[in-house]
Amino acid sequence: MFVGIDVGEAVRREAARVVATLAGKLEAVKKPPKVTWVKPAALHLTIRFIGEVEPERVEALASLLMAPIRLKPFDVQWRGIGTFPNSKHPRALWLGVISGAAQLAEVEAEVSRRVAGAQAVEIEGRPLLPHLTLGRVKMAGEGVDWPKILQASEVKQAVTRVDRVVLYQS
Secondary structure, eight states, rough: OOOEEOOHHHHHHHHHHHHHHHHHHHHHHOOOOOEEOOGGGGGGEEEEEEOOOOOOHHHHHHHHHHHOSSSOOOEEEEEEEEEEEEEEEEEEEEEEEEEEEEHHHHHHHHHHHHHHHSSSOOOOOOOOOOOOEEEEEEEEOBBHHHHHHTTTTTOOEEEEEEOOEEEEEO
C-alpha cells in the first residue's frame, strides 16, 4: 500500500504527450532502449510508501488518514524531465516538481506521523523526492544520448491541485 495524490486529467494528458515525444525520439536511435511506460490512468504522486499491510490493519490505517490535513489546498507545478539514478544510465524517467514541494513535504510529514500510529506499519526514513514516474528503462540500448533527448522533450504547463491524499493498494 501507499499514500499518494491523484495528479488529475490535465497532467495525465501532458504526461502522455511527453511520453509519446520521448518514445518517438528513442525509437529513432540505432539500437533503442526498452522502456516500460506508465499508463496515464496509473499516474500518481507517491507521498509515502507503506508496503505490505495485513488485511485486518487496512481499515485502521484508512481511518488514520480520514481527518483533513490542516493545510490549505495548493498547486503542484510539473516541469522538466529527470532520471534516477543519473542521466547517463537512467533506470527511471520522471517529471519534476518546480513549485509546491514545500507543501508536499508538510503533507508527507503529517501522513507519516499518522501512519506511524498504525503500529503494525513500519515507515522508511527516506526523504520525499516528489516526482511523477513516466517510465522505467528495462534495457539501456546503444548510442542513446539521454541528456540531449531529455532536454529536447519540453514539458508544457502541467499543474495538479492538491486537496486530498489517497490510500492506494497496488
